[in-house]
């Protein structure tokens with residue numbers, strides 16, 4: 001009992017212990033706030049990716065399988081709402097019109113690709129896309145003056161030339177207007193002596209700008225150019241069949257399970273190269289990299305924890321030295337080694353627990369109110385989370401109770417472990433040396 | 439003679455200072471009976487404090503044995519010795535050795551808490567506190583209960599230290615120059631208190647002192663010189679002055 005009594009007295013009579021509390025609180029705070037923003041960002045990006053990616057995508061089909069056959073095979077599954085074949089091809093975009101001198105500022109992630117004209121040509125079956133995927137909504141989301149003339153047939157050829165849909169940002173940046181011509185040089189992977197080599201076609205494909213589309217994900221919009229599937233296939237010649245088929249699922253079904261069922265059916269029919277990936281599998285790389293950054297950030301932030309641990313170690317060491325005589329007194333009164341050690345470990349534990357509680361409360365409040373704080377900061381031209389960079393209007397956050405428990409648990413454990421070192425030194429002190437200590 | 443409470447037989451103790459071994463106790467025999475008061479006199483450096491620490495189980499002798507109630511205790515484990523120290527032995531030091539963060543009442547209570555767990559304490563909190571308050575009253579410090587050591591005079595601090603030694607109800611109190619730091623009047627008061635405790639509670643005392651007058655108030659006087667007991671006799675018959683000790 002005397003252990004607790006003494007520990008609390010020692011703590012409260014030494015304001016320097018606040019330093020340890022503060023250090024741990026700061027570490028816990030950072031370990032809660034920063035990952036919570038990452039997690040929130042991951043969630044938001046996930047949402048955006050999900051909105052621009054089909055529920056599931058079939059890849060690896062052999063060439064020449066008619067979409068109607070797939071309709072029959074996949075449509076048998078009650079989870080499937082519809083299929084949309086796509087032909088995805090990389091190319092370099094050359095706006096035929098000279099770029100305007102004064103470009104508007106680039107927005108969002110496509111800032112990174114603003115000077116690189118690499119785009120994905122996405123050949124689509126317009127009827128099916130309008131029916132099964134988000135295309136219709138994306139067309140209506142574009143500014144009215146940029147919307148295609150016929151929303152039910154947005155890719156209808158213009159004066160006999162094939163049409164294309166671009167994002168409003170790209171159009172603005174490249175100074176494109178409806179009806180303008182663009183050229184796309186496409187590349188192909190060829191096998192040469194067993195090695196895959198990327199070749200650019202000599203002659204570019206030409207399209208006319210039929211209108212704009214706008215999903216909620218600027219990075220997707222900036223990279224994609226929609227064209228008609230048949231037209232693209234014809235231009236590509238040999239590689240003419242769709243290289244992926246978007247699967248729209250019914251509402252509320254388990255997409256992962258449905259994708260697995262489809263994969264089994266299709267593999268039975270067309271061999272093991274056929275894969276059916278859900279939207280999250282398809283975006284694993286992008287989500288994974290944010291997740292990875294979050295992990296790195298956590299690691300870096302744990303350094304604060306280590307520093308806080310040192311502070312606790314230093315203050316407790318000081319305290320042990322200062323309390324040498326008390327240790328001798330306690331031993332003379334019959335405290336055993338464990339008892340003396342417990343006094344100081346309890347001090348460390350109290351510092352850790354108080355620090356962790358302050359850090360958790362502060363961290364949760366900070367995460368929740370960070371957006372309000374950021375709004376306030378913007379008045380002074382400081383922006384912690386610029387819309388321009390992250391494409392999010394609010395600072396996202398996602399407080400994970402498990403993570404909070406882990407952070408506070410680990411910080412308390414580590415601090416107690418660190419406190420055990422000076423405590424052990426205290427306990428091992430010769431009581432006679434301690435008593436002679438004047 | 440009273441039944442022996444503590445018996446030390448042929449105790450030797452030396453300290454290692456670098457490579458040289460400094461013998462401090464060279465075969466000390468000492469017996470303290472139940473309820474007996476023994477004065478330990480001797481020149482500075484004779485080994486009095488060292489002996490006291492050995493008898494108080496704060497240190498182990500190099501050789502010889504120490505028994506409590508006919509039971510050998512010098513070879514017990516550290517933990518058992520701590521228990522014994524708490525239950526049966528009290529210490530009073532020259533420099534009081536109170537915990538500066540605790541007030542007088544808490545310092546006294548602390549003496550009873552060494553082997554009390556949290557739940558036990560929660561159950562007996564009131565009783566322990568009442569006992570500490572009663573002891574403070576006994577040493578005449580009721581109105582100083584809430585003062586910290588820094589706010590107390592030397593004599594008052596020593597009274598608190600004595601109350602603290604009493605709360606665990608020891609059978610033996612080892613006091614190392616308990617009045618060494620006090621003026622003679624205050625010292626007199628402390629000694630009166632100690633001898634009253636001895637009479638009323640039957641607690642044995644071993645008092646290390648340089649004061650022959652104090653020594654004469656004890657039942658027995660033991661003299662040490664150079665790590666040996668040179669004289670051990672009843673206070674009434676033994677010569678009380680330092681220089682008059684007969685050669686060994």
Ligand SMILES: Nc1ncnc2c1ncn2[C@@H]1O[C@H](COP(=O)(O)OP(=O)(O)OP(=O)(O)O)[C@@H](O)[C@H]1O
Nearest residue numbers: 453454455460462481482483484485486487488489
């Ligand atoms: N830890 C130690 N290491 C080395 N020598 C020690 C140690 N403790 C005591 N001594 C030596 O042992 C001798 C006896 O010391 P002790 O403190 O027992 O004497 P004392 O009789 O109590 O003296 P005083 O009356 O001055 O208090 C001294 O010479 C002292 O220097």
Ligand SMILES: [Mg+2]
Nearest residue numbers: 486487488614
């Ligand atoms: Mg001494």
